[in-house]
Amino acid sequence: MTSTQSPPRRSRLDNELRAQLAVPSRLSAGGRGGTGFGTFLASLGGTSRSVTAKIVSFAVTIAVALIAALPIVYLSGSNAQVALQALIGGSWGSPQAVAETFVQTIPLLITGLAVALAFHGGIFNIGVEGQLIIGALAAGIVGATQHLPGSLLLLASLASGMIAGALWALIPALLKAYRGVHEVVTTIMMNYIAINISTFAVTTGGPFAAKTQPSATEKVPLDAQLPVITPGTRLHAGLFIAIAVIVILMWVLYRTPAGFRLRLMGANPQAAAATGISLPRTMITAMLGSGAIAGLAGAVQVLGVYGRYFDGFSPGYGYSAIAVALLGALSPVGIAAAALFFGTLDAGAVQLQAVAGISREMVSVVSGLVVAFVAAQPAIFRLLHHLQRTVLAGRTARRAAAPVLPPPINGDNDLISAGLDNKEVL
Amino acid sequence: MRSAAVRLVDISKSYGDVWANKDISLTVEEASIHGLLGENGAGKSTLMKILFGMVSPDSGLLEVNGQPAAFRSSADALEHGIGMVQQHFSLIGTFTVAENLILGRGSQSFGGRWVKRLDLKAAAQRTRELSDRFGFGIDPFALCHDLSVGARQKVEILKALWGGATTLVLDEPTAALSPPEAEELYEVLERLRREGTTVILISHKLPEVMRLCDRVTVLRDGAVVGDREIALAARRPGGQRAAMEADLVQLMIGRERPVVSQRAPRDLPPVLSIRELSDGKRIDGLDLTVNGGEILAIVGVEGNGQSELVELLIGQRKRISGAVELDGTDITALSTKQRFDKGLAHIAEDRHASAIADSMSLTDNASFGFIDGAPFAPTPFWLSRRLRSRFAALLVARQNVRASSPDALIESLSGGNQQKLVVARELARAPRLMIAAQPTRGLDIASTTAVHEALLALRDRGSAVLLLSLDLTEVFTVADRIAVIRGGRIVGESPIATADATQIGQWMSGAASKEPV
Numbered sequence: 055m056t057s058t059q060s061p062p063r064r065s066r067l068d069n070e071l072r073a074q075l076a077v078p079s080r081l082s083a084g085g086r087g088g089t090g091f092g093t094f095l096a097s098l099g100g101t102s103r104s105v106t107a108k109i110v111s112f113a114v115t116i117a118v119a120l121i122a123a124l125p126i127v128y129l130s131g132s133n134a135q136v137a138l139q140a141l142i143g144g145s146w147g148s149p150q151a152v153a154e155t156f157v158q159t160i161p162l163l164i165t166g167l168a169v170a171l172a173f174h175g176g177i178f179n180i181g182v183e184g185q186l187i188i189g190a191l192a193a194g195i196v197g198a199t200q201h202l203p204g205s206l207l208l209l210a211s212l213a214s215g216m217i218a219g220a221l222w223a224l225i226p227a228l229l230k231a232y233r234g235v236h237e238v239v240t241t242i243m244m245n246y247i248a249i250n251i252s253t254f255a256v257t258t259g260g261p262f263a264a265k266t267q268p269s270a271t272e273k274v275p276l277d278a279q280l281p282v283i284t285p286g287t288r289l290h291a292g293l294f295i296a297i298a299v300i301v302i303l304m305w306v307l308y309r310t311p312a313g314f315r316l317r318l319m320g321a322n323p324q325a326a327a328a329t330g331i332s333l334p335r336t337m338i339t340a341m342l343g344s345g346a347i348a349g350l351a352g353a354v355q356v357l358g359v360y361g362r363y364f365d366g367f368s369p370g371y372g373y374s375a376i377a378v379a380l381l382g383a384l385s386p387v388g389i390a391a392a393a394l395f396f397g398t399l400d401a402g403a404v405q406l407q408a409v410a411g412i413s414r415e416m417v418s419v420v421s422g423l424v425v426a427f428v429a430a431q432p433a434i435f436r437l438l439h440h441l442q443r444t445v446l447a448g449r450t451a452r453r454a455a456a457p458v459l460p461p462p463i464n465g466d467n468d469l470i471s472a473g474l475d476n477k478e479v480l
Numbered sequence: 481m482r483s484a485a486v487r488l489v490d491i492s493k494s495y496g497d498v499w500a501n502k503d504i505s506l507t508v509e510e511a512s513i514h515g516l517l518g519e520n521g522a523g524k525s526t527l528m529k530i531l532f533g534m535v536s537p538d539s540g541l542l543e544v545n546g547q548p549a550a551f552r553s554s555a556d557a558l559e560h561g562i563g564m565v566q567q568h569f570s571l572i573g574t575f576t577v578a579e580n581l582i583l584g585r586g587s588q589s590f591g592g593r594w595v596k597r598l599d600l601k602a603a604a605q606r607t608r609e610l611s612d613r614f615g616f617g618i619d620p621f622a623l624c625h626d627l628s629v630g631a632r633q634k635v636e637i638l639k640a641l642w643g644g645a646t647t648l649v650l651d652e653p654t655a656a657l658s659p660p661e662a663e664e665l666y667e668v669l670e671r672l673r674r675e676g677t678t679v680i681l682i683s684h685k686l687p688e689v690m691r692l693c694d695r696v697t698v699l700r701d702g703a704v705v706g707d708r709e710i711a712l713a714a715r716r717p718g719g720q721r722a723a724m725e726a727d728l729v730q731l732m733i734g735r736e737r738p739v740v741s742q743r744a745p746r747d748l749p750p751v752l753s754i755r756e757l758s759d760g761k762r763i764d765g766l767d768l769t770v771n772g773g774e775i776l777a778i779v780g781v782e783g784n785g786q787s788e789l790v791e792l793l794i795g796q797r798k799r800i801s802g803a804v805e806l807d808g809t810d811i812t813a814l815s816t817k818q819r820f821d822k823g824l825a826h827i828a829e830d831r832h833a834s835a836i837a838d839s840m841s842l843t844d845n846a847s848f849g850f851i852d853g854a855p856f857a858p859t860p861f862w863l864s865r866r867l868r869s870r871f872a873a874l875l876v877a878r879q880n881v882r883a884s885s886p887d888a889l890i891e892s893l894s895g896g897n898q899q900k901l902v903v904a905r906e907l908a909r910a911p912r913l914m915i916a917a918q919p920t921r922g923l924d925i926a927s928t929t930a931v932h933e934a935l936l937a938l939r940d941r942g943s944a945v946l947l948l949s950l951d952l953t954e955v956f957t958v959a960d961r962i963a964v965i966r967g968g969r970i971v972g973e974s975p976i977a978t979a980d981a982t983q984i985g986q987w988m989s990g991a992a993s994k995e996p997v
């Protein structure tokens with residue numbers, strides 16, 4: 055009646071159902087109509103409506119943040135139009151500018167994916183910054199000290215960056231899985247340790263300090279660095295690595311048992327455990343993966359941008375990554391869009407200062423506002439809804455006692471509420 | 481005729497191409513108990529959420545106490561004297577009762593909201609007054625997750641009544657209650673009616689509907705199919721009542737109440753044997769054997785170790801001593817996953833806590849426990865979405881689950897349909913031992929029978945079923961043998977054919993233990 059042999063590779067399943075599964079039937083929903091990118095995206099995540107909702111919430115959040123930045127731009131004595139022109143020109147105005155935008159985007163993108171991976175399992179990996187630094191340091195050390203043929207050394211450096219990042223994440227993961235220590239606390243502590251270890255490693259007199267350059271390792275041989283892909287710019291092959299990470303993460307999250315276990319743990323840990331998923335193991339795997347991606351981001355910076363490990367190279371990528379992941383609603387494609395937005399701001403900052411005469415710190419103000427509005431998304435949607443309602447109520451009043459009820463605050467039939475619902479998960 | 485407390489006129493609401501409500505009109509008299517009946521997914525909860533301002537109708541009109549009303553939120557509805565107890569608990573476990581009751585209440589003004597001190601003392605005082613008024617005996621300072629299910633249900637009712645509601649909507653309030661707790665609730669409702677409160681009661685339990693309601697409205701597929709006055713004579717058990725019940729069933733499902741077929745007893749070797757099992761806390765030297773082809777019902781007063789026993793069996797609780805054997809092999813050292821592979825299946829008592837994940841799709845929820853190995857994941861690098869979605873469609877067809885598509889969020893299914901999916905999923909494991917805890921919680925009459933039939937079919941295939949149920953009718957319908965649990969051990973067993981209700985009652989309360997049986 056039942057199949058009991060080789061349990062690990064075969065789910066125990068009612069024989070009749072197993073037979074029915076083998077024959078495609080009219081009942082199945084496999085052959086839903088509709089093709090195209092939207093359907094493809096929808097098939098990866100939830101329904102297409104939630105994709106639309108994510109896009110709406112993304113756009114609204116950015117728009118609100120930019121509007122909120124206007125008074126500050128005005129106060130700093132510039133004109134919004136000039137500022138915007140400088141910002142766009144500096145980030146998308148020329149091939150060089152575009153390349154620079156991508157250079158700024160890459161670390162945000164990869165670290166954003168690292169944060170999202172853990173987040174899907176309900177784990178707050180605030181330690182991406184530390185994992186990034188340790189990964190960068192490991193890549194820099196291996197690249198500068200090992201004697202291997204070029205491409206092999208490149209691979210070894212990237213791999214050591216990932217391993218170092220993963221191991222750095224393993225400590226909080228073990229503490230969480232077996233001792234219940236909250237990961238937010240431990241990962242933050244690990245960040246400080248990472249920063250200080252890396253500073254020690256490359257200060258003058260430290261074990262890996264360069265002879266000619268203070269606070270850095272020796273240079274990685276040129277043939278073991280990530281090649282520049284558009285000559286005359288800094289844009290390096292790390293872009294392909296970032297794209298590969300997006301694709302792999304989408305596949306892992308939505309098309310593998312491990313991704314399913316992770317998402318189920320994030321959605322309802324008790325149900326996950328009760329249906330046979332080992333929470334400690336899933337948690338540790340997730341943190342290892344997240345740490346490895348963060349370490350990879352560090353290695354890519356070292357091997358693609360600087361050619362060596364520099365102390366303090368990260369302006370807080372690991373923290374911006376949290377905002378990137380949230381703005382991207384944890385979906386890999388959304389995170390790419392969010393990272394591109396922040397990358398645009400960073401790249402445009404130079405022009406902003408040169409042309410519009412606005413201090414480049416103004417860009418930090420805008421990113422800060424975006425972060426704030428990401429956090430405030432539910433409130434924004436509530437406000438929008440309120441406006442929509444008042445307008446609607448006004449209209450119905452003019453039409454005199456229409457027998458239609460206004461939508462409730464927590465309505466379920468419009469995009470704005472859908473966006474709101476989406477955000478409540480975060 | 482008394483005046484109408486609530487009037488709903490031509491309410492319609494659709495989700496995609498599903499009409500949850502279609503031109504529903506309903507008048508509820510003041511100071512009466514009005515029943516709302518219908519199969520799973522008939523649209524009862526949706527209609528009441530519309531009345532409570534949680535869902536906006538596509539069209540229709542709402543009247544409260546003769547005045548047209550338009551609620552934009554449940555806060556609005558509360559202000560108009562309408563309170564609602566949802567199908568699922570909405571209390572925050574780590575908050576006290578009083579804190580839960582004032583959540584989201586209070587001043588709407590800026591000063592009131594942000595500047596004024598939160599007066600917890602007054603809230604506790606008021607909680608105590610309200611609780612005393614209904615004889616609930618609830619401690620305002622108790623944390624909600626420490627309360628029993630019955631007590632939590634009472635807190636939900638207090639929450640609905642807090643703002644002085646004159647109309648109270650209860651969505652399947654007794655689904656999770658034991659018979660004595662339900663009895664207490666009935667008395668509260670009768671008292672509320674005497675004091676002038678209007679009650680709308682959604683229920684699948686005909687006896688309670690017959691006992692309490694003055695009038696019932698029956699929904700089917702989102703539309704009203706009938707409206708009946710329940711005569712006083714029909715409220716007492718007897719001939720007229722049976723006729724009335726049959727009439728309501730006919731209205732609800734369009735045919736007569738299905739009967740569960742009875743089967744002859746079997747004699748197969750034990751599937752589950754538990755010896756001297758202890759967890760050091762709630763389970764204390766428990767012995768139990770369930771044979772193949774047998775349905776064993778465990779009954780007992782809630783909190784006597786039922787949940788803990790289940791957790792021990794599925795490997796979610798630490799055992800300190802004793803043995804558990806499944807088909808002759810010891811499973812105490814196995815993980816939950818390994819036990820499932822050995823032939824265990826589990827219909828969880830609390831669906832939302834441990835059987836489904838609200839934010840995932842129907843397809844994902846149907847896949848729990850099937851994600852390792854063929855056919856869905858032949859390698860660790862691939863989990864087929866197409867096959868899982870086909871699998872979900874098969875389960876949906878098997879248990880007659882009503883859902884718009886396999887991609888729909890499980891949240892969008894009606895409560896009963898979620899339960900049907902869980903049951904179908906667990907049956908799909910081809911279990912040797914099915915642990916069924918409240919398997920028909922929230923199910924309508926036809927689905928309840930379908931689940932009973934499925935359990936009996938398992939039994940006929942030689943599997944064992946461990947049934948935990950608060951519903952004695954259910955126990956007597958399907959079980960072969962009945963065992964009573966008290967204080968973490970089995971205190972009495974009896975074949976169902978010779979089971980004696982008084983004896984079982986004594987075992988449950990502990991009265992019998994003093995005298996030799």
Ligand SMILES: Nc1ncnc2c1ncn2[C@@H]1O[C@H](COP(=O)(O)OP(=O)(O)OP(=O)(O)O)[C@@H](O)[C@H]1O
Binds near residue numbers: 526527
């Ligand atoms: N948010 C939603 N999105 C999509 N469909 C929904 C949603 N809410 C309800 N439905 C659909 O509307 C129909 C009615 O659901 P409702 O919850 O009102 O049923 P019910 O009568 O309360 O059933 P039950 O007895 O199982 O609780 C169902 O088919 C359900 O799938």
Ligand SMILES: [Mg+2]
Binds near residue numbers: 896
């Ligand atoms: Mg319902």
